[in-house]
Amino acid sequence: MTSLVERLWYGKGRPLAILLPFSWLYRAVAESRRRNALNMHARALPVPVLVVGNITAGGTGKSPLTGWLVDEIRAAGWRPVILSRGYGGKASGYPLLVTEDTLPSLAGDEPVMLAQATGAPVVVDPDRCRGAAFALDNALGDVLISDDGLQHYRLPRDIELAVFDSARGIGNGALIPAGPLREPVSRLDSVDFVIVNGAAPDDGQDRVPTQGPGGITHPHIYTMNLVPTRLVNLGGGEVRAPESLQGKRVRAVAGIGNPGRFFDTLKELGAKVTAVPFPDHHHFRPEDLGTDSDQMLVMTAKDGVKCRGFAPDNAWVLHVEAKLPKTFSEAVLEKLRACSGPSTS
Structure with a gap:
């Protein structure tokens, strides 16, 4: 859409x-x-x-x-x-x-x-x-x-x-x-x-x-x-609290049905967000994931399963749970x- x-x-x-x-x-x-x-x-x-x-x-x-x-x-x-x-x-x-x-x-x-x-x-x-x-x-x-x-x-x-x-x-x-x-x-x-x-x-x-x-x-x-529960590095598996995004420059990529909700969640966590929406079920390529040297790359769990094979070291997945x-x-x-x-x- x-x-x-x-x-x-x-x-x-x-x-x-x-x-x-x-x-x-x-x-x-x-x-x-x-x-x-x-x-x-x-x-x-x-x-x-x-x-x-x-x-x-x-x-x-x-x-x-x-x-x-x-x-x-x-x-x-x-x-x-x-x-x-x-x-x-x-x-x-x-x-x-x-x-x-x-x-x-x-x-x-x-x-x-x-x-x-x-x-x-x-x-x-x-x-x-x-x-x-x-x-x-x-x-x-x-x-x-x-x-x-x-x-x-x-x-x-x-x-x-x-x-x-x-x-x-x-x-x-x-x-x-x-x-x-x-x-x-x-x-x-x-x-x-x-x-x-x-x-x-x-x-x-x-x-x-x-x-x-x-x-x-x-x-x-x-x-x-949907409550953020943890931030997980896509390559190394390091786990951080979602609150660690406070004040961080973040390139947020999302190939989901309503990416605006994901971007808003990151902003509520205090991140300085550069929002990059893609179509739902987007087939990601390495060139979709580029960031500036001082940015974190953050994506949804749904997108993370498609990017884990080629994601850069600064790629993180924000996990959420339904309450x-x-x-x-x-x-x-x-x-x-x-x-x-x-x-x-």
Whole structure:
């Protein structure tokens, strides 16, 4: 997504109103696909399925939320498996079981990042139903978490989570290509939880806001924040506190869906930031990582997995963790425990 399109989609008004007929066509096709998939009555799965996704284009924090879910669910005694499309990867065959050492060029950047961050099995397959069957046939776990799978309607699911960026919300409220919506806002009527990234309540932990971004209402809205935890040298593995960036000159590179949030985080840590955004899932080259002699190079964990083979000595990865209210963890686990039978579409 280009910065120009972002400004038009997430700004005021609808400057791309001339494209609205294509948005209506997009909506008709999307709704037809969903109806057809639901009417196919896909074979029920014998384990619970959680789907993490969004109804907007661009980054909202789905992968950090997926990692958080893995940790919470595993702590409750389950064995979670992550399913991913593997966007940007080109494996010779699927399904692909991802390890910490799998090349991002094969699996995609986000699956490798999640494998490294969680240690959970990650199965990549553009056909998530086939990936789910592989996970079950190989007894990889007893609960499936589909990362960015809200629109993969063929995969049966028990719990759906829709994630929003608090600053961007639903943008101008129009569907692609006139706006950022993948599906109409009414789609939220069928999801179990709405997660708002970057909108922590003043009291910090357990209050549920009454509305989401753009005035979205839902009975189960929770807030999430991405908290910097450590700064790790990409080559040598040295670990520093995020606060060590205070006063440092930093060249920040980011090939993610919403690079502005990453740059803002670095500025909040006191860094003097030169921001260098790239398109989401950018294939980095050594020449993308050049810095001045007195600059640190800082990137996201998602970008770090692609750059570790050629990054310079001054390259650092800022790791973040999702923080959510305890009440949300309890609500998810309660629903998970209620999934005693096969999942349904």
